[in-house]
Each structure stands twice: as structure tokens, then as C-alpha cells.
Amino acid sequence: MSTELRNFLSSYDELEQLNLKAKEQRQKPRRAAQDSGNRIKYLTDEKRIKAARAVSDLEGRLHMLDYDKKFLIKSWTI
Numbered sequence: 001m002s003t004e005l006r007n008f009l010s011s012y013d014e015l016e017q018l019n020l021k022a023k024e025q026r027q028k029p030r031r032a033a034q035d036s037g038n039r040i041k042y043l044t045d046e047k048r049i050k051a052a053r054a055v056s057d058l059e060g061r062l063h064m065l066d067y068d069k070k071f072l073i074k075s076w077t078i
Contacts, residue, residue: 011048025038036076040073040076043069043072043073044073049069050068050069051066051067051068051069052066052067052069052072053065053066053067055067
């Protein structure tokens with residue numbers, strides 16, 4: 001197995017921990033602006049993320065859209 005593939009597969013544990021942390025944060029009563037700021041900071045700092053993929057509409061339907069990370073951050077902060 002190539003080193004690149006091995007590094008990719010080992011990130012699932014890290015991803016699971018990040019998802020559990022995000023779930024825990026969503027369950028606590030907090031201000032939405034604070035959560036949004038934390039997520040934008042994470043996206044800005046994380047170099048391995050290139051795009052956001054899954055987006056839901058107001059009715060909760062999931063749409064598969066790809067947004068470039070820089071575009072997403074710029075449009076969120078304007």
C-alpha cells in the first residue's frame with residue numbers, strides 16, 4: 001500500500017473525533033455566531049480541506065454541491 005493511501009486511510013479516526021466534537025457542540029446551547037466563527041476559523045487553518053461537498057436546503061434535503069473552500073469562506077465573511 002502506498003504511503004499516500006495509508007495517510008489518507010489513517011485520517012478516518014481523526015475525522016470521527018472531529019465529527020463527535022461537532023455533534024457535542026451542536027447539542028450545547030450556544031450562540032450561532034460563535035459556532036460559525038469557530039468553523040470558519042477551522043476551515044481557514046486546515047490546509048487539507050479543499051472544498052465543501054454536502055449541503056442541505058431549508059427543508060433538509062441533501063444536495064451534492066462542491067464549493068471551493070476559499071469561495072465558501074469569502075462568501076461567508078462578507
